[in-house]
Amino acid sequence: MQSPAKQWLRRSIRGLLASLCLAAVIFISTGYIVYRQAQRAELRPVDALLVLGAAQWDGEPSPVLEARLTEAIRLYRLGYARRIIVSGGTGLNDTRSEASVAYDYLIEHSIDPTLIISVAQGSDTRSTLLAVHDEMQRQQIDSLLIVTDPPHLLRALKMAHDYGITSFGAPVKANSPTTNWASIKATSREALAYLAYVLLDQ
Incomplete structure (x- = not known):
């Protein structure tokens, strides 16, 4: 007969292994959902396109931001929306916001400035969408196509829905990972x- 200490140790190890297995199942399942959403373009007519911010370099859009803007221009010209919202605040040591750089880029590509809405607040997806939500109420905008990188779509859409924003995904294929390893990462x-957002509200 095993001692109480050994029985406790065995139960603890079994509990730990069960917890690790459950965590692995949750993580893999979530990764699968992220991947599936990344492949899904939910294109339909909406009130506005929302270009989520990305880095700008000395007043020029980074390749990631430029790809998002290029896709938004394409969708705009195809008639999916009559307005484009550009977003993103000012990063550390930057003199311009991501939204202002995106605004200028759209004008340079012949988008009517009266149809562009700049939301230059937000340092991450969550704070950006909160600022966008407030601006949507002021502008009487009810629905969005969210233009962002494919892996980012699930989290962006979840946050938008939680904030009461009717939104659909427009993945930027040009920003898709180019290798299997990059896709896994x-x-x-x-x-x-x-999971951090859903389980920990972070």
Whole structure:
């Protein structure tokens, strides 16, 4: 007969292994959902396109931001929306916001400035969408196509829905991971970020 200490140790190990297995199942399942959403373009007519911010370099959009803006221009010209919302605040040591750089880029590509809405607040997806939500109420905008990188879509849409924003996904294929390893890393990172938001409100 085993001693109480050994029985407790065995139960503890079994409990730990069960917890690790459950965590692995949740993580893998979330990663699968992230991947599936990344492949899904939910294109339909809406009130506005929302370009989520990304880095700007000395007043020029980074390649990631430029790809998002290029996709938004394409969708605009196809008639999916009559207005474009550009977003993103000012990063550390930056003199311009991501939204202002995106605004200028759209004008340079012949988008009517009266149809562009700049939301230059927000340092992450959550704070950006909160600022966008407030601006949507002021502008009487009810629905969005969210233009962002494919792995980011699930988390962005979840946050938007939680804030009462009717939104659909417009993945920027040009910003898709280019290798299997890059895809695994991006999906894993977004799965962790999604779980942190859902489970920990972070």
